[in-house]
Amino acid sequence: MTVVTGKSALWAPDRRAATVGLLMLVTLSAFESMGVTTALPTLVHDLHGEELYSWPFTMFLAAQVVGNVVGGRLCDRRGPTPALTVGPAMFAVGLLVAGVAQGMTQLLVGRALQGFGGGVEMVGLYVLVAQVYPERHRPVVFGAFATAWVVPSLVGPTVAGLLAQYLSWRWIFLGLAPLVLVGWGLVLIVLRRLPAFEPPATEPHRRGLTAAAVAAAIGLAVLSWAGDHPSGAGLGAALLGAAALVPGVLVLLPRGTLRARIGLPSAVLARGLMSAAFMGSEAFLPLVLQQVHGFSPAWAGVPLTTAALGWAVGSWLQPRYPELSPARFVRWGFLAIAAGVGLVTLVAPAWGPPWVAAPAWILAGFGMGLGTSSVSVLVLNLSPAAERGFNSAALQMSDLFGQSILIGLGGVLVAALGPTAGWTPLNALLVALALLGGLVVSRRSDQRS
Incomplete structure (x- = not known):
């Protein structure tokens, strides 16, 4: 067994600035995500926006879809430099706008800027990884990306809660902005050292990407609203949202993705199924623990924290065995997620053992650590330079669509049937999706079509 060490992959002299800058931007994005989730009740109360509670998330996600598409077009036409020049800057501006918001409208504008900038930035980071790090080192890099979420997952909610309670929720945004600029500066140094970008001789013929991104963003926003309004109007809105979302998805994903076509399309589909299976269940786990078993909010969040540890272990383990194909890790990841979601369903009834939640979610997080980094490696390895x-x-959009659709479905089931009766069939569906991913989709993702 030949082990590619993190030191050789990440900290070679010609890659140190890239590694620090990339990991800073990923870590700060994670802190922002964890912080907003924790402080949202306080900030919407201060801004008198309780009726718009879910919209700071909705605006971010909808703008992120458009940012992903714009970032992809920039990278394919001009390399990662424009995306990584614009994306982090816009993300930082969004932090400042949200941090000084005097009302919900200004906050939502800030969140939209963060989502758009973050979407452009993340695509640029992936393309930069392909240019700076050799193929054999990419598993280590994506493992480091996953690990960069661990500390924010462990301490981010606590730090955000303390800031909101003793200083102000505004510092969750304002305190991160200068650090984002530092990471951005390091990445700009790396970009200046890259060889001049040579546009592809022939550009893949894709039309309607921007219109599809806008349609998908609107569809996600409408689905989010429908999830908050479990009524006849909400059902009608959900159908309209799906009608806008589905055509957009067909344009924005590689041809053959929804049919699990061999090669790249199956790898992209695997990411969506993985995110749907894990996030679709996790979104309702704290609710079940609180409403069914009487847990406090703090204790109900413990399984989510333990999942971050399992995720880190899975991400660390995957690059230790370079002789194994990424598709094999994807398969094992799916099976671990299926087992974790199946086990955690035992918590759903009032007579179920709530202590099962933590070990079950460690297992599911371990599966995500094995799988998500490996899917990222597969996609870059299967992508021609002109299509990275x-x-x-x-x-990114497969991940987003997968979790958004299943969380929306879960919201409808839980609202209509209650936590136990709604979460149980949802988890059964998610286990089936994970098994489909592990037994079928992952096997089709390790070949070039």
Whole structure:
């Protein structure tokens, strides 16, 4: 067994600035995500926006879809430099706008800027990885990306809660902005050292990407609203949202993705199924623990924290065995997620053992650590240089679409049937999706079509 060490992959003299800058931007994005989730009740109360509670998330996600598409187009036409010049800057501006918001409208504008900038930035980071790090080192890089979420997952909610309670929720945004600029500066140094970008001789013929991105963003926003309004109007809105979302998805993902076509399309589909299976269940786990078993909010969040540890272990383990194909890790990841979601369903009834939640979610997090990094490696390895931007954007959007659709479905089931009766069939569906991913889709993702 030949082990590619993190030191050789990440900290070679010609890659140190890239590694620090990339990991800073990923870590700060994670802190922002965890912080907003924790402080949202306080900030919407201060801004008198309780009726718009879910919209800071909705605006971010909808704008992120458009940002992903714009970032992909920029990277394929001009390399990662424009995306990584514009994306982090816009993300930082969004932090400042949200941090000084005097009302919900200004906050939502800030969140939209963060989502758009973050979407452009993340695609640029993936393409930069392909240019700076050799193929054999990419598993280590994406493992480091996953690990960069661990500390924010462990301490981010606590730090955000303390800031909101003793200083102000505004510092969750304002405190991160200068650090984002530092990471951005390091990445700009790396970009200046890259060889001049040579546009592809022939550009893949893709039309309607921007219109599809806008349609998908609107569809996601409408689905989010429908999830908050479990009524006849909400059902009608959900159908309209799906009608806008589905055509957009067909344009924004590689051809053959929904049919699990061999090669790249199956790899992109695997990311969406993985995110749907894990996030679709996790979104309702704290609710079940609180409403069914009487847990406090703090204790109900413990399984989510333990999942971050399992995720880190899975991400660390995957690059230790370079002789194994990424598709094999994807398969094992799916099976671990299926087992974790199946086990955690035992918590759903009032007579179920709530202590099962933590070990079950460690197992599911371990599966995500094995699988998500490996899917990222697969997509870059299967992508021609001229299509890295589009395919990296598709990977992010598959993740986003998968979790959004299943969380929306879960919201409808839980609202209509209650936590136990709604979460149980949802988890059964998610286990089936994970098994489909592990037994079928992952096997089709390790070949070039």
